[in-house]
Amino acid sequence: MPSSGKPLPAHRRTERPARTPLTRQRIIETALAILKEQGLSKVTMRRIAADLDTGAASLYVYVQDTADLHAQILDALLGTVTPPDPADGDWRVRLKVMLTRYLDVLFSYPEIARMTLATHPSGPNYLRLIDSALALLRTGGVPDREAAWGLDLLLLYATAVAAEQGTRQDTPAAAEEDSALACEIASADAGRYPQIARLGMELLSGTGPDRFDWGLDVLLNGLLTTPRSVTEAGAAS
Amino acid sequence: MPSSGKPLPAHRRTERPARTPLTRQRIIETALAILKEQGLSKVTMRRIAADLDTGAASLYVYVQDTADLHAQILDALLGTVTPPDPADGDWRVRLKVMLTRYLDVLFSYPEIARMTLATHPSGPNYLRLIDSALALLRTGGVPDREAAWGLDLLLLYATAVAAEQGTRQDTPAAAEEDSALACEIASADAGRYPQIARLGMELLSGTGPDRFDWGLDVLLNGLLTTPRSVTEAGAAS
DNA sequence: ACCTGAACACCGTTCAAGT
DNA sequence: ACCTGAACACCGTTCAAGT
Numbered sequence: 001m002p003s004s005g006k007p008l009p010a011h012r013r014t015e016r017p018a019r020t021p022l023t024r025q026r027i028i029e030t031a032l033a034i035l036k037e038q039g040l041s042k043v044t045m046r047r048i049a050a051d052l053d054t055g056a057a058s059l060y061v062y063v064q065d066t067a068d069l070h071a072q073i074l075d076a077l078l079g080t081v082t083p084p085d086p087a088d089g090d091w092r093v094r095l096k097v098m099l100t101r102y103l104d105v106l107f108s109y110p111e112i113a114r115m116t117l118a119t120h121p122s123g124p125n126y127l128r129l130i131d132s133a134l135a136l137l138r139t140g141g142v143p144d145r146e147a148a149w150g151l152d153l154l155l156l157y158a159t160a161v162a163a164e165q166g167t168r169q170d171t172p173a174a175a176e177e178d179s180a181l182a183c184e185i186a187s188a189d190a191g192r193y194p195q196i197a198r199l200g201m202e203l204l205s206g207t208g209p210d211r212f213d214w215g216l217d218v219l220l221n222g223l224l225t226t227p228r229s230v231t232e233a234g235a236a237s
Numbered sequence: 238m239p240s241s242g243k244p245l246p247a248h249r250r251t252e253r254p255a256r257t258p259l260t261r262q263r264i265i266e267t268a269l270a271i272l273k274e275q276g277l278s279k280v281t282m283r284r285i286a287a288d289l290d291t292g293a294a295s296l297y298v299y300v301q302d303t304a305d306l307h308a309q310i311l312d313a314l315l316g317t318v319t320p321p322d323p324a325d326g327d328w329r330v331r332l333k334v335m336l337t338r339y340l341d342v343l344f345s346y347p348e349i350a351r352m353t354l355a356t357h358p359s360g361p362n363y364l365r366l367i368d369s370a371l372a373l374l375r376t377g378g379v380p381d382r383e384a385a386w387g388l389d390l391l392l393l394y395a396t397a398v399a400a401e402q403g404t405r406q407d408t409p410a411a412a413e414e415d416s417a418l419a420c421e422i423a424s425a426d427a428g429r430y431p432q433i434a435r436l437g438m439e440l441l442s443g444t445g446p447d448r449f450d451w452g453l454d455v456l457l458n459g460l461l462t463t464p465r466s467v468t469e470a471g472a473a474s
Numbered sequence: 475a476c477c478t479g480a481a482c483a484c485c486g487t488t489c490a491a492g493t
Numbered sequence: 494a495c496c497t498g499a500a501c502a503c504c505g506t507t508c509a510a511g512t
Binding site for chain 2: 120122134145150159160163178184192205210218219223225229
Binding site for chain 2: 486
């Protein structure tokens, strides 16, 4: 096993023709592997190139820039979010299952979730996800106008939760941050922050999944009871 | 006006004692100025140091690292979010006014909003904001358990909207992205994406403020009608 | 057309040395 | 204690030159 520090000297396998050709596909696969092992901050042009035994400049034949690379990574990840089975339950359960799956994927890669908020994805897997969700909202009786905007709300919520709480275990700094906040809440000055002092640990209570699930119900119940104002500019009539 | 390329040669003003002393305060002020003019990506240790006529290493006396610097910037910005006046209206209006002010601040600095999702702020200005919001929810009759979790929901929503839609004008790439998505929706394959094709432009309708305001109502109505399950582990009972 | 090395213009952070 | 220059270990992207 000659896998120490430096990259292997150009021949890694003897079975293969010395070097598999560079493709967009292979670049993204390599990026996903690095993401899984080291996090997004290590997914750099130079690092990917090194893993592929070439220079960073070579990647620019297949990839426009870093933003393009990131968009590809996101849609690849969304490909693993499968639509729910009708056997799972009624429309509400199915919708919640799908959004929870979406959450789970982004939860593993919170940096990707943060990126998703900035990029407005439009890949095929994202469109499929949207379409399935819209169908379920329709089944649930959410009117079209409310469903169109509500879908955004639901996805935004799931994405934001992933961005906020996603695997904070890897960074030990996160634990400090959390305990710093907990400490500040526990010892909250009842004069300056009376409500925080009153509610205390209730603010931090509950597990992630319970909170997420409750949040989805809040959104769905809100959607079912909050019509959009008729004074807003409509599309046709 | 000798302000061309290189930094000034150590004496910028003759009135001042040649160099105002370095302080944490001055570092953050400088960071905010750069943020306002050039965006977060230019707020680097080296750039701040250059503006203060010193080397990047000098900043580490007053600032732990980049994360610390960012946290300071955020709380400084939140200092400008003033609690709403009772004259503004009832609890719902006041809460919406405050969250809209919070949105406006982060909307101007979407990169800060994205950062906020990752860092769990705990500065004094953030705590003040939380406390005011909790007081308003209490006035509105939202039970404590629901308010504790619902507050998170409301802030998460505002932060995520800012992160998603905040000043996309500065990057011309954003306009392309949006029109790319619009194009994809307009020409959506009715076979593969029937719901998207059916709803069409309704998905993209409405202005930012209208959507945000409606979203707040969805959340508030949901909060008022969605009790937390009693089977969840409680604090004391 | 695809690939490469070298260069350009940057980063954060550390550290021995100065004051 | 505060400040500094220089160094270390990185970045993304471009571009002339090779194949």
